[in-house]
Amino acid sequence: MSETVKQILDRLYPDGYLGRLGKVYTDTSDFMRITGGDVIVLAGEHYLVLRDEVERSFGVEDPKYWVKRCRHLESGERRILKLVFYETFSLSMGDMKIPCYRSPRKEARILDLVRNDPRFMQGFPAADEAGNNVRVLYVVQGKRLDNWIDDLDVDHPTYFQTHLPGILEKFIVSCQAINDLHKMGEKHGDIRRDHLWVTYDTGDYVWIDFDYTFNFHENPFGLDIFGLGGLLLYIVGKGFYSHEEVRQLIDRNRKIPAIEPEDFLLVFKNRLANLQKIFPYIPDAVNQMLLHFSSGSRVYYETMDEFLQDLTTCLKQVK
Structure with a gap:
């Protein structure tokens, strides 16, 4: 007879959880049904679901129902489970439409490739009873x-003057990590500013x-490079500057040259x-590198x- 959530918690995590007692899932296909208090079983290991992950952007929280923040009951440690979810969309680059899609198998492949490489998040793939490729992170x-x-x-x-040189040094290491990934025939696929973290x-x-x-x-590998260019722009500028923010700067400082449409990013x-x-104190080499993405x-x-060759030159210019 299968165990209930209460029995699993009594056995593996006694007195450690006071929330809702849900169901036990060995098939994660219907991930919308899986919520806080449920337990997911993968390869004999038990993961207590705490909540759905959320993506925070522009002050708005966007739930990611296929990504579950969990407690690994055998160790008591936190884990993130990414369940199988497929989606497709197109990204515009100039006149081109680039098809993009979500691939659980691709992420599982990369997790195997970068195992023990501290420049990348760590985890492993684990199939549920229905064969879904769950990533345990x-x-x-x-x-x-x-x-x-x-x-x-x-x-x-x-x-x-004070912070950018050190940030660029570490950013170069991160770019070398992406270069190594490309040389293995893989791409990150979603390089943006919330996907690079600083460890405590x-x-x-x-x-x-x-x-x-x-x-x-x-x-x-072009979109990875454009993603890095956008991230470099954020790093150099200490943020992004929209049309409205640029207009406000011009209103405060009439010495700013005219801003043209070609001065903005392509993507x-x-x-x-x-x-x-x-x-105006940004060195020419740094600005020219940013303009490659305009x-x-x-x-x-x-x-x-x-990209790395020019980025190394930029670092020398700001030191």
Whole structure:
């Protein structure tokens, strides 16, 4: 006879949980039904579901019902379970439409490839009784890089002189990690500012979330490089600057040169790429690298080796 949640908790986690007692799931196909208080069983291990994960963006919480924050009952440690969920969408890059999709198998593959590499989140795939490819992830003890940068209570000139060199040094290590992934024939697939974390203990950077992928025939790894370009823009600018924010800066400082549409990013057209126009002390090499990702660019990075070479030059310019 199968155990109930109460019996499992009494056996593995006595006196450790006072919430709702739900159901035991060995098949995670209907992930919308699985909620706090349920227990998921994978390969004989038991995971008490605490809640659904949420993605926070622009002050809004977006539930991710297929991602469960759990307690691994055998160890008492926190885990994140990513259940099987498929979706597709297109990303616009200029006149091109790039098909993107979620692939649990791809993420499971990368978890195996980067095992014990501290530059990436760690975990392992485990099939449930229905054959669903569940990814069991260890929680990164840290903070999103963008939030870490936001919390630096200094103006941009001070940030640029004092903090940026150290951040760029660690960012180069993270870019080398993506280059290594590409050389293994894999891509991250969803590089953005909330997918690079700073660990509390070492301050090193860790990539998370590998389940997106894309078909970009012109450059198989191109979206990863554009993602890194957007992240570099955030790092150099200590944030993004929208049309409205740029207009406010111009209203306060009439010496700012005219801002043109080609000064903004190619992919996210409301983010200023030509930062030298509002921060004239940014070195030419740094600004030229950012302009590679602008709407006005006619030359783009083909490989991570090219990107890293210019990024190393940028680091020398800001030190």
